[in-house]
Amino acid sequence: MDFLNAIVALANFVIIPAVAYGSQLALGALGVTLIYGILRFSNFAHGDTMAFGTMVTILVTWWLQAQGITLGPLPTALLALPFGILGCMALLLLTDKLVYRFYREQKAKPMILVIVSTGVMFIMNGLVRLIIGPDDQRFADGERFIITAREFKQMTGLQEGLALKTTQGITVVTAVVVVALLFWFLNRTRTGKSMRAYSDNEDLALLSGINPERVVTYTWLIVAALATVAGTLYGLDKSYKPFVYFQLLLPIFASAIVGGLGSPIGAIAGGFVIAFSEVTITYAWKKVLGYLMPDSLAPDGLVQLLSTDYKFAVSFVILLIVLLFRPTGLFGGKSA
Amino acid sequence: MNESLKNTALFLLVAVLIVITGVSQSWNAALLILNMGLVSAIMAIGVNLQWGFAGLFNVGVMGFVALGGLAVVLVSTDPVSEGWSAGGWQILLGLVLGAATITAAVLAYGRLPKGRTRALAVLAILVVGFFVYRAVFDPGVEAVEAINPAGAGNIGGLGLPVLLAWPAGGLLAAGAAWLIGKTALGLRSDYLAIATMGIAEIIIAVMKNEDWLARGVKNVVGLPRPLPYEIDLQNDAGFVASAANLGLDPVTASTLYVKLGYSLLFLVVLLMLLWMAQMALKSPWGRMMRAIRDNEIAAEAMGKDVTRRHLQVFVLGSAICGMAGAMMTTLDGQLTPGTYQPLRFTFLIWVMVIVGGSGNNFGAILGAMLIWFLWVQVEPIGLWLMQVITAGLPDGSALKAHLIDSAAHMRLLTMGVLLLVVLRFSPRGLIPEK
Numbered sequence: 120m121d122f123l124n125a126i127v128a129l130a131n132f133v134i135i136p137a138v139a140y141g142s143q144l145a146l147g148a149l150g151v152t153l154i155y156g157i158l159r160f161s162n163f164a165h166g167d168t169m170a171f172g173t174m175v176t177i178l179v180t181w182w183l184q185a186q187g188i189t190l191g192p193l194p195t196a197l198l199a200l201p202f203g204i205l206g207c208m209a210l211l212l213l214t215d216k217l218v219y220r221f222y223r224e225q226k227a228k229p230m231i232l233v234i235v236s237t238g239v240m241f242i243m244n245g246l247v248r249l250i251i252g253p254d255d256q257r258f259a260d261g262e263r264f265i266i267t268a269r270e271f272k273q274m275t276g277l278q279e280g281l282a283l284k285t286t287q288g289i290t291v292v293t294a295v296v297v298v299a300l301l302f303w304f305l306n307r308t309r310t311g312k313s314m315r316a317y318s319d320n321e322d323l324a325l326l327s328g329i330n331p332e333r334v335v336t337y338t339w340l341i342v343a344a345l346a347t348v349a350g351t352l353y354g355l356d357k358s359y360k361p362f363v364y365f366q367l368l369l370p371i372f373a374s375a376i377v378g379g380l381g382s383p384i385g386a387i388a389g390g391f392v393i394a395f396s397e398v399t400i401t402y403a404w405k406k407v408l409g410y411l412m413p414d415s416l417a418p419d420g421l422v423q424l425l426s427t428d429y430k431f432a433v434s435f436v437i438l439l440i441v442l443l444f445r446p447t448g449l450f451g452g453k454s455a
Numbered sequence: 456m457n458e459s460l461k462n463t464a465l466f467l468l469v470a471v472l473i474v475i476t477g478v479s480q481s482w483n484a485a486l487l488i489l490n491m492g493l494v495s496a497i498m499a500i501g502v503n504l505q506w507g508f509a510g511l512f513n514v515g516v517m518g519f520v521a522l523g524g525l526a527v528v529l530v531s532t533d534p535v536s537e538g539w540s541a542g543g544w545q546i547l548l549g550l551v552l553g554a555a556t557i558t559a560a561v562l563a564y565g566r567l568p569k570g571r572t573r574a575l576a577v578l579a580i581l582v583v584g585f586f587v588y589r590a591v592f593d594p595g596v597e598a599v600e601a602i603n604p605a606g607a608g609n610i611g612g613l614g615l616p617v618l619l620a621w622p623a624g625g626l627l628a629a630g631a632a633w634l635i636g637k638t639a640l641g642l643r644s645d646y647l648a649i650a651t652m653g654i655a656e657i658i659i660a661v662m663k664n665e666d667w668l669a670r671g672v673k674n675v676v677g678l679p680r681p682l683p684y685e686i687d688l689q690n691d692a693g694f695v696a697s698a699a700n701l702g703l704d705p706v707t708a709s710t711l712y713v714k715l716g717y718s719l720l721f722l723v724v725l726l727m728l729l730w731m732a733q734m735a736l737k738s739p740w741g742r743m744m745r746a747i748r749d750n751e752i753a754a755e756a757m758g759k760d761v762t763r764r765h766l767q768v769f770v771l772g773s774a775i776c777g778m779a780g781a782m783m784t785t786l787d788g789q790l791t792p793g794t795y796q797p798l799r800f801t802f803l804i805w806v807m808v809i810v811g812g813s814g815n816n817f818g819a820i821l822g823a824m825l826i827w828f829l830w831v832q833v834e835p836i837g838l839w840l841m842q843v844i845t846a847g848l849p850d851g852s853a854l855k856a857h858l859i860d861s862a863a864h865m866r867l868l869t870m871g872v873l874l875l876v877v878l879r880f881s882p883r884g885l886i887p888e889k
């Protein structure tokens with residue numbers, strides 16, 4: 120019984136939150152990695168792109184809610200998500216046309232593009248703050264839980280409860296669907312194949328008649344979709360605050376680099392590596408160990424390796440370890 | 456128009472802008488802008504050293520600036536003797552043990568033959584070391600933070616003159632930069648960017664949460680200052696008399712006196728650093744740095760140790776940022792870790808360097824003064840603009856209220872547009888590199 124309780128406690132406090140957070144990071148990291156693979160720079164504006172897409176989703180959600188349209192037990196935001204994606208697509212295509220294309224034609228150094236992306240970051244950040252303000256926004260509605268801790272206890276008779284939030288369920292399901300769609304697109308369609316070809320070897324791709332501008336446009340469209348979905352899921356699961364999205368940049372970059380920049384599978388793996396390490400290292404293990412160990416050995420303290428305030432440090436240390444020992448990442452992305 | 460004339464004109468423009476502020480708003484506001492502009496100029500010199508001379512993309516400026524601020528607390532405040540006797544030494548011992556663990560792990564990694572034994576040994580050292588470190592460190596922290604948490608709860612500083620904190624801030628930042636540079640330099644250039652961004656966030660997290668160090672988010676206020684307090688000046692009969700001679704009331708005169716004093720101090724430091732940076736730029740060392748920047752492979756083929764030079768310039772630039780951070784905290788008179796924002800302390804400095812002209816020290820200074828002026832003044836201008844735009848809307852309309860409320864966020868937008876416009880149409884900045 121104690122063993123089961125320990126497993127339930129572990130699932131409740133570590134596995135479920137980490138899977139949800141990992142899915143969100145993976146979606147974010149996929150966007151970063153795609154831009155890196157195709158456009159060949161680290162996009163510092165990605166966090167704010169997520170914030171922008173989510174903001175459009177939130178505004179549409181509010182409008183739908185005001186019209187009395189809801190999805191019943193599911194959050195209305197899911198209904199608004201396509202509009203958010205469209206808004207984000209429009210913004211990214213516009214930035215590409217106004218800003219990035221010029222440097223692409225100049226064949227500017229990647230560093231210059233990174234600096235340009237920080238300029239874009241300022242603008243997007245300013246836009247989001249101008250439109251929705253810097254404060255916390257709540258937009259989740261519908262049923263809050265799939266299973267509450269109390270129901271689970273009654274069902275199983277265990278001491279420990281297991282709560283599964285609707286947002287966590289939706290996060291995982293959506294992430295699986297989106298990733299499946301993305302891989303289908305990249306591996307099975309002509310455009311997807313041309314994108315991969317372009318990412319592998321630009322010159323060969325150009326020689327074989329692939330239109331680079333088309334590849335770039337598709338990349339931005341996909342990145343907009345990924346960023347908005349990731350941002351909305353994160354916002355539903357936690358809460359929406361523009362500044363938090365800027366801070367997500369670090370774990371997202373860490374995920375993409377840990378997996379190997381330019382490698383989509385790596386981005387997903389990296390997302391989960393970072394999420395699981397963050398949650399396990401900042402989780403207080405007292406409860407789980409209390410069930411597993413005999414009473415005499417039960418720990419006195421919280422058995423928390425690191426306080427949650429340092430969760431950034433965890434992704435950072437993992438990033439450093441990977442950079443030191445395997446600079447191309449777990450799945451061998453690009454290194455130069 | 457010849458070049459030096461144009462440059463002088465640009466500097467004069469900034470001076471005129473500040474004078475206009477003085478005449479139209481108040482001289483206190485103008486001096487505030489000038490002082491922060493001078494501090495920003497020092498930060499810009501540091502970033503310019505890294506980016507303009509060596510092409511290193513450091514997005515951790517905020518962290519080094521914050522370390523400089525920490526140095527002010529650690530150097531200039533009085534030691535809290537109860538804190539030291541309760542657990543200060545234990546904390547130090549814990550930190551030493553932690554550092555020893557990492558050193559031992561690095562040594563073991565370097566010395567032992569490759570294989571599973573090495574991996575296990577390094578892991579064992581780290582795990583055992585971590586628990587020993589926590590066992591020593593945690594009780595010490597608890598003991599220190601328990602002492603008078605409302606007023607102290609930290610170990611305090613050394614009680615030295617505050618001016619010493621400026622070089623100390625530089626040293627602290629240099630140490631952090633050495634650690635980060637040692638690991639991240641020599642890898643791809645954008646990895647350095649991400650690594651520095653991470654270290655900056657961690658430095659801020661440590662400063663916010665380690666209350667024993669500098670009281671965390673409880674802030675340290677009333678830091679010692681190198682100049683007299685306004686209230687003492689107002690009570691000084693001689694000062695009041697000379698203020699009256701100038702036709703000023705004693706309150707205004709005392710605030711202006713103190714601010715001007717800071718301006719002079721900052722100007723001295725700035726000129727010193729500018730002179731050093733100029734000499735460095737002209738020296739063989741500066742030529743070598745630029746050669747490395749322009750073509751690393753060629754420089755390496757000529758026998759230059761690229762990674763070592765990068766580390767050197769990275770540490771130097773970060774030290775300058777740390778020093779500027781210490782000066783800023785001295786000017787504020789308080790350390791508030793919650794106010795360090797990457798957009799304001801990292802990316803804004805970048806805008807300054809790029810707008811001013813990367814690779815040119817005068818450009819960096821000009822950019823810093825100009826951008827800081829805009830950063831301060833865009834808010835009132837934005838408010839005015841919003842009021843003009845919304846003038847047609849009825850009073851009390853939600854849109855009008857929203858637009859006027861959000862005028863404060865115009866500055867981010869303006870900075871982004873400015874950066875992109877300069878990068879596009881004048882990528883070498885206002886005063887280009889020679």
